[in-house]
Amino acid sequence: MKWVREDFLGDSVETAKKLIGAVLVHRSPDGITAGRIVECEAYGGIWRGHEDDGAHAFKGLTPRTRVIFEEGGHAYLY
Secondary structure, X not given: OOOOHHHHOOOHHHHHHHXXXXXXEEEEOOEEEEEEOOOOOOOOOEEOOEEOOOOOOOOXXXXXXXXXXXXXXXXXXO
């Protein structure tokens, strides 16, 4: 399935579930690189009734976490 921007704009938890198993492909003049998504996280701010201080977005917007707060369809890699 080829994803389009709209596929990333829904609920983050549901989007994360759909991403598991997807293959990312990058074509460049040097060739093709691909990898399967085997782990995906989505945070709603609360985990088991407590604030999720393990989430990288827990402390709010920082230069490193900026992409987490933007429109869906961008990757945050740590």
